[in-house]
Amino acid sequence: MSTSTISPKVQISSHPLVLSKLTQLRLHDLPAKDFREGIRAIGSMLIYEASRHLPLADVPNLQSPVAPFTGQTIPLRVGLSPILRAGLGLEDAALEMFPEATVLHLGLFRDKVSLQAIEYYSKLPSQVTADIVFLLDPLIATGGTALAAIHMLSEWGLSPSQIKIISVLGSKQGVQHVAEEFPDVEIYIGAVDDILTEKGYISPGLGDAGDRLYSTI
Numbered sequence: 001m002s003t004s005t006i007s008p009k010v011q012i013s014s015h016p017l018v019l020s021k022l023t024q025l026r027l028h029d030l031p032a033k034d035f036r037e038g039i040r041a042i043g044s045m046l047i048y049e050a051s052r053h054l055p056l057a058d059v060p061n062l063q064s065p066v067a068p069f070t071g072q073t074i075p076l077r078v079g080l081s082p083i084l085r086a087g088l089g090l091e092d093a094a095l096e097m098f099p100e101a102t103v104l105h106l107g108l109f110r111d112k113v114s115l116q117a118i119e120y121y122s123k124l125p126s127q128v129t130a131d132i133v134f135l136l137d138p139l140i141a142t143g144g145t146a147l148a149a150i151h152m153l154s155e156w157g158l159s160p161s162q163i164k165i166i167s168v169l170g171s172k173q174g175v176q177h178v179a180e181e182f183p184d185v186e187i188y189i190g191a192v193d194d195i196l197t198e199k200g201y202i203s204p205g206l207g208d209a210g211d212r213l214y215s216t217i
Contacts, residue, residue, distance in 0.1 A: 001049050001188070006172065007179035010187045011049065018042050018190050022169065026206045032215040036089060039138060039213065042168050042190050043093035047134060050164045050188040051097065054132070079104050079130030083137045083149050084121060086210040090136040090166060102129045106152055108145050115200045117148035128157040135163055138209040140170030140189070142200050143177035150182050160184040169206060171196040 004010035013019070024030060025038045057075040061068065080094045081087075081104040095101065107121025133153060137146050146165060153163055161184040168190045175192055178185065195203035211217045 004175070004192065006176050006192075007183065007187075009183060009185065010175060010179055010189065012192055013046065013049070013188075013190050015045060018045055022190050022206075025168070026204060028207070030212075032212060035212045039089040039168060039209070040093045043090040043136070043138075043166060044096065046166050046168075046188045046190065047090075047094055047097050050134065050166060050186065076131040077102070077129060079133035081106055081133050081135045081149065081153065083108050083135070083145060086138045086208075086213060087136040089138055089209065089213045090168075094134055094136060094166070098134075104130070104133065104153075106149050108148050110142070110145055110200065112199075115142050115144060117144040119148060119152065122152060124152070124156045130158070130162075132162050132164065133158060135165045137165060138168045139202060139205075140165070140167050140174040140178060140187075141196060141202050141205075142171075143174035146174075146178050147181055150178075150185060164188065168209070169193065169202060171202045171205075174202075 001011040002014050004012050021038045021042050054074050056072040059071040059073050062071050078098045078101040080101045082091045084105055084107040105123040108117045108119055111118055135149055140146050160182045163185050165187045170189050170192050172192050172194050173196045193202050197203050
Protein backbone atom coordinates (compact mmCIF):
# COMPACT_ATOMS: atom_id res chain seq x y z
CA MET A 1 0.00 0.00 0.00
CA SER A 2 1.12 3.57 -0.63
CA THR A 3 -0.12 6.70 1.12
CA SER A 4 -2.15 8.90 -1.23
CA THR A 5 -1.48 12.59 -1.75
CA ILE A 6 -5.21 13.04 -1.13
CA SER A 7 -4.84 12.27 2.58
CA PRO A 8 -2.48 10.30 4.84
CA LYS A 9 -5.52 8.19 5.78
CA VAL A 10 -6.01 7.05 2.18
CA GLN A 11 -3.98 3.95 1.32
CA ILE A 12 -3.86 2.98 -2.36
CA SER A 13 -2.70 -0.50 -3.31
CA SER A 14 0.43 -0.91 -5.40
CA HIS A 15 0.35 -4.72 -5.22
CA PRO A 16 0.79 -6.45 -8.60
CA LEU A 17 -1.99 -8.95 -7.86
CA VAL A 18 -4.48 -6.20 -7.07
CA LEU A 19 -3.59 -4.19 -10.16
CA SER A 20 -3.65 -7.16 -12.52
CA LYS A 21 -7.03 -8.34 -11.18
CA LEU A 22 -8.40 -4.81 -11.41
CA THR A 23 -7.40 -4.73 -15.08
CA GLN A 24 -9.53 -7.82 -15.64
CA LEU A 25 -12.47 -6.29 -13.75
CA ARG A 26 -12.42 -3.26 -16.03
CA LEU A 27 -13.05 -5.37 -19.15
CA HIS A 28 -16.58 -4.78 -20.42
CA ASP A 29 -17.13 -8.39 -21.48
CA LEU A 30 -15.91 -10.11 -18.30
CA PRO A 31 -18.51 -12.71 -17.19
CA ALA A 32 -20.32 -12.02 -13.91
CA LYS A 33 -18.78 -15.11 -12.30
CA ASP A 34 -15.27 -13.85 -12.99
CA PHE A 35 -16.23 -10.35 -11.89
CA ARG A 36 -17.48 -11.68 -8.55
CA GLU A 37 -14.31 -13.70 -8.05
CA GLY A 38 -12.14 -10.68 -8.85
CA ILE A 39 -14.00 -8.40 -6.45
CA ARG A 40 -13.69 -11.02 -3.73
CA ALA A 41 -9.96 -11.55 -4.35
CA ILE A 42 -9.15 -7.84 -4.27
CA GLY A 43 -11.31 -7.46 -1.18
CA SER A 44 -9.32 -10.15 0.63
CA MET A 45 -6.05 -8.39 -0.09
CA LEU A 46 -7.35 -4.97 0.96
CA ILE A 47 -8.85 -6.30 4.20
CA TYR A 48 -5.53 -8.01 4.95
CA GLU A 49 -3.78 -4.64 4.61
CA ALA A 50 -6.45 -2.76 6.54
CA SER A 51 -6.11 -5.14 9.49
CA ARG A 52 -2.31 -4.96 9.62
CA HIS A 53 -2.19 -2.62 12.63
CA LEU A 54 -5.01 -4.08 14.71
CA PRO A 55 -3.99 -4.59 18.35
CA LEU A 56 -3.10 -7.97 19.79
CA ALA A 57 -3.62 -9.38 23.26
CA ASP A 58 -1.71 -12.28 24.77
CA VAL A 59 -3.50 -15.55 25.50
CA PRO A 60 -1.43 -17.46 28.08
CA ASN A 61 -1.46 -21.09 29.17
CA LEU A 62 -2.22 -22.68 25.82
CA GLN A 63 -0.98 -26.10 24.83
CA SER A 64 0.36 -27.26 21.48
CA PRO A 65 1.02 -30.96 20.72
CA VAL A 66 4.61 -30.32 21.84
CA ALA A 67 4.67 -27.70 24.60
CA PRO A 68 2.79 -24.92 26.40
CA PHE A 69 2.78 -21.53 24.71
CA THR A 70 1.37 -18.03 24.87
CA GLY A 71 -0.65 -17.07 21.81
CA GLN A 72 -2.16 -13.85 20.51
CA THR A 73 -5.68 -12.79 19.65
CA ILE A 74 -7.36 -9.65 18.32
CA PRO A 75 -9.25 -8.27 21.34
CA LEU A 76 -11.58 -6.00 19.37
CA ARG A 77 -15.17 -6.73 18.43
CA VAL A 78 -15.14 -6.53 14.63
CA GLY A 79 -18.10 -5.42 12.54
CA LEU A 80 -18.52 -5.74 8.78
CA SER A 81 -20.87 -3.30 7.11
CA PRO A 82 -21.64 -4.06 3.44
CA ILE A 83 -23.54 -1.35 1.58
CA LEU A 84 -26.31 -3.10 -0.33
CA ARG A 85 -26.17 -4.40 -2.85
CA ALA A 86 -22.68 -4.07 -4.33
CA GLY A 87 -21.02 -4.34 -0.92
CA LEU A 88 -22.20 -7.94 -0.73
CA GLY A 89 -19.48 -8.72 -3.25
CA LEU A 90 -16.92 -8.05 -0.51
CA GLU A 91 -18.81 -9.70 2.35
CA ASP A 92 -17.55 -13.27 1.91
CA ALA A 93 -13.94 -12.10 1.68
CA ALA A 94 -14.35 -10.16 4.91
CA LEU A 95 -16.06 -13.05 6.69
CA GLU A 96 -13.20 -15.36 5.75
CA MET A 97 -10.87 -13.01 7.63
CA PHE A 98 -13.26 -12.37 10.52
CA PRO A 99 -15.68 -15.32 10.73
CA GLU A 100 -17.07 -14.22 14.10
CA ALA A 101 -17.71 -10.62 13.05
CA THR A 102 -21.08 -8.93 13.36
CA VAL A 103 -22.52 -8.16 9.91
CA LEU A 104 -24.26 -4.79 9.74
CA HIS A 105 -26.12 -4.40 6.44
CA LEU A 106 -26.84 -0.87 5.23
CA GLY A 107 -29.19 -0.22 2.32
CA LEU A 108 -28.35 2.85 0.24
CA PHE A 109 -28.89 3.67 -3.41
CA ARG A 110 -27.87 6.66 -5.50
CA ASP A 111 -30.63 8.68 -7.12
CA LYS A 112 -29.91 8.76 -10.86
CA VAL A 113 -30.88 12.42 -11.23
CA SER A 114 -29.60 14.11 -8.08
CA LEU A 115 -26.79 11.55 -7.48
CA GLN A 116 -27.66 11.80 -3.78
CA ALA A 117 -27.58 8.71 -1.55
CA ILE A 118 -30.97 7.54 -0.32
CA GLU A 119 -31.29 5.24 2.69
CA TYR A 120 -33.79 2.39 2.46
CA TYR A 121 -32.53 -0.20 4.96
CA SER A 122 -30.48 -0.44 8.14
CA LYS A 123 -29.74 -3.50 10.27
CA LEU A 124 -27.91 -1.92 13.18
CA PRO A 125 -28.59 -3.35 16.66
CA SER A 126 -29.97 -1.04 19.33
CA GLN A 127 -26.59 -1.10 21.10
CA VAL A 128 -23.15 -0.73 19.53
CA THR A 129 -21.72 -4.23 19.07
CA ALA A 130 -18.37 -3.45 17.42
CA ASP A 131 -15.16 -1.68 18.35
CA ILE A 132 -14.13 -1.36 14.71
CA VAL A 133 -16.16 -1.60 11.51
CA PHE A 134 -14.96 -2.37 8.00
CA LEU A 135 -17.31 -0.50 5.66
CA LEU A 136 -17.55 -2.51 2.44
CA ASP A 137 -18.21 -0.29 -0.59
CA PRO A 138 -16.65 -1.54 -3.85
CA LEU A 139 -16.82 1.82 -5.64
CA ILE A 140 -16.38 5.36 -4.35
CA ALA A 141 -17.68 7.47 -7.23
CA THR A 142 -19.13 10.74 -5.94
CA GLY A 143 -18.49 9.60 -2.37
CA GLY A 144 -22.11 10.26 -1.42
CA THR A 145 -22.98 6.67 -0.56
CA ALA A 146 -19.87 6.17 1.58
CA LEU A 147 -20.54 9.44 3.40
CA ALA A 148 -24.15 8.49 4.07
CA ALA A 149 -23.02 5.14 5.48
CA ILE A 150 -20.44 6.81 7.73
CA HIS A 151 -23.15 9.14 9.02
CA MET A 152 -25.38 6.13 9.78
CA LEU A 153 -22.58 4.38 11.67
CA SER A 154 -21.70 7.59 13.52
CA GLU A 155 -25.31 8.09 14.60
CA TRP A 156 -25.27 4.49 15.82
CA GLY A 157 -22.42 5.40 18.15
CA LEU A 158 -19.11 4.84 16.35
CA SER A 159 -16.45 7.50 16.03
CA PRO A 160 -14.94 8.03 12.55
CA SER A 161 -11.63 6.59 13.77
CA GLN A 162 -13.42 3.26 14.33
CA ILE A 163 -14.39 2.98 10.65
CA LYS A 164 -12.21 1.63 7.84
CA ILE A 165 -13.50 1.75 4.26
CA ILE A 166 -12.65 -1.14 1.92
CA SER A 167 -13.11 -0.15 -1.72
CA VAL A 168 -11.91 -1.67 -4.98
CA LEU A 169 -11.90 1.55 -7.01
CA GLY A 170 -12.69 5.22 -6.58
CA SER A 171 -12.65 8.54 -8.35
CA LYS A 172 -10.19 11.12 -7.11
CA GLN A 173 -13.05 13.55 -6.53
CA GLY A 174 -15.10 11.05 -4.55
CA VAL A 175 -12.25 9.80 -2.38
CA GLN A 176 -11.19 13.37 -1.67
CA HIS A 177 -14.77 14.26 -0.73
CA VAL A 178 -14.90 11.45 1.84
CA ALA A 179 -11.42 12.20 3.19
CA GLU A 180 -12.19 15.89 3.63
CA GLU A 181 -15.50 15.36 5.43
CA PHE A 182 -14.21 12.53 7.63
CA PRO A 183 -10.42 12.93 7.93
CA ASP A 184 -10.19 10.25 10.65
CA VAL A 185 -11.75 7.49 8.51
CA GLU A 186 -9.13 5.23 6.94
CA ILE A 187 -9.68 4.27 3.29
CA TYR A 188 -8.05 1.19 1.75
CA ILE A 189 -8.57 1.18 -1.98
CA GLY A 190 -7.33 -0.75 -4.99
CA ALA A 191 -6.89 2.24 -7.31
CA VAL A 192 -8.09 5.79 -7.93
CA ASP A 193 -9.16 7.08 -11.36
CA ASP A 194 -8.97 10.79 -12.15
CA ILE A 195 -12.26 11.23 -14.00
CA LEU A 196 -15.84 11.32 -12.68
CA THR A 197 -18.41 11.75 -15.45
CA GLU A 198 -21.43 14.07 -15.30
CA LYS A 199 -23.60 11.01 -14.64
CA GLY A 200 -21.48 10.07 -11.64
CA TYR A 201 -19.51 7.20 -13.17
CA ILE A 202 -15.82 6.61 -12.56
CA SER A 203 -13.84 6.71 -15.83
CA PRO A 204 -12.41 4.46 -17.11
CA GLY A 205 -13.83 2.73 -14.04
CA LEU A 206 -15.50 -0.65 -14.27
CA GLY A 207 -19.17 0.26 -14.69
CA ASP A 208 -21.94 -0.40 -12.17
CA ALA A 209 -20.52 -2.91 -9.69
CA GLY A 210 -23.92 -4.16 -8.53
CA ASP A 211 -25.16 -4.79 -12.06
CA ARG A 212 -21.95 -6.56 -13.02
CA LEU A 213 -21.94 -8.70 -9.88
CA TYR A 214 -25.47 -9.93 -10.42
CA SER A 215 -25.89 -9.82 -14.23
CA THR A 216 -28.55 -7.11 -14.17
CA ILE A 217 -27.01 -4.87 -16.82
